[in-house]
Amino acid sequence: MAFLEVKGIEKKFGNTEVLKGIDFELEKGQVLTIIGSSGSGKTTLLRCLNYLETADQGTVKLDGKVIFDGATAKSVKQAEIAQNRLNFGLVFQSFNLFPQYNALKNVMLAPNLSFKRTVKERKKAIAEKNAGLPFGKKQLVCFRELRAEKKAWCLENRKKAEKLLERVGLADKMNNYPCELSGGQQQRVAIARALAMGPKILCFDEPTSALDPELTGEVLKVIRGLKNADSTMIIVTHEMEFAKNVSDVVIFMANGVIEEAGSPEEVFGSPKSEKLRAFLANSNNK
Amino acid sequence: MLQIIIIFYGPGLVSDFVWPTFETANETFNKLFSARFIAALVAFVINYACYFSEIFRGGIESIPKGQYEAGQVLGIPKGKIFLHIVLPQVIKRILAPMSNEVITLVKDTSLARIIAVSEILFVAFNVMSLTALIWPLFYTGAFYLIFVGLLTILFNLLEKKLSYYKV
Ligand SMILES: Nc1ncnc2c1ncn2[C@@H]1O[C@H](COP(=O)(O)OP(=O)(O)OP(=O)(O)O)[C@@H](O)[C@H]1O
């Protein structure tokens, strides 16, 4: 059984069918790249996986557990979706960093907020642990323990964020605001931010197409680094060379269906369908 | 101005409604918080609530969808997205139109004299006609200038404080 199983995803916007039944599987630690011409539904597919759009039909199974089912999608509770969301991370084409926070805070924000949600439970747990103490002393001890716990956690979160930023090669830019960073640096912060919540699968939607050619290299290098660390990734890209090198599986999409899928050697070396051949010829000419 | 007139005289024309007064023993209080004052207050609140809410709406709508989506995929709940991601950017964006509107509001208070609320310009005119001196009017002008000047400085400071990042 594969790590990620996507079956029969269909999505309509009004009357236009954008996805017409997408099936694929992905093993843990593998990298899947999706190629295809503009408008073939690549972005929509990633957005469906990340619950930014709700697919009309189909199922998504992760580690044998159904995390999305088109038939019941409408009745699923918001909290459950929020929980399932954390399985996936998404890096946007347009970065979408939070401009009012510096690089470090961009990375720390989501873990920080999710920690704050657990504070209440911790408070209860600490109170229960110290239930035997006399009145007054109990409150004091609880308060101190909670504060110490919070402090330790904040420190750890900060360290983790710094490590992530180091990993994407931005150790010296932690305190810079997004407006002070180049596009490539912004995108690398965005990657670190996505990694901060520890997603099981990281999705990239054309991470380099908003960048100048000389900046794409640094971002692609980071993604290669992630591959070496055995991350499971889904990458939508127009960089054919990169797709050839980095991926374990390549999917070619056209008009909302998977036209061809296979190893990079198969897809790039001996394309079967006419559409893929035309697409590859076209992208080689560029 | 029209709104003030309508709100003060309008209800009385169509019904028996009379703007309430709060009679107290304090003479100045009665004068200050007369029915006219209440009516002017209501008119300003209604009018400026509209302007300000419009500014806020524009500010909130000007935040790109990508900001919400970036928060969503990080698993941040909706309320927190608004509070921690959207609102700070909205405040930065609406500061300039807000300062305009607040300054206009200061100047617009002089409109209340139309229903004989004893605001600063109204009083100045009274004193002027009683004493045949131009100075009260001049002082009033100086007061407006200083008040608006202070507000401008304040808003500039705020703007500078928020200019550490660009949206
Ligand atoms: N919110 C929407 N409402 C209506 N139609 C949409 C919406 N989003 C996407 N579409 C349509 O879905 C189709 C696929 O869009 P999608 O963005 O998934 O393409 P893509 O493969 O990512 O293309 P590109 O390579 O240019 O990014 C397009 O024809 C687009 O017009």
Ligand SMILES: [Mg+2]
């Ligand atoms: Mg796209």
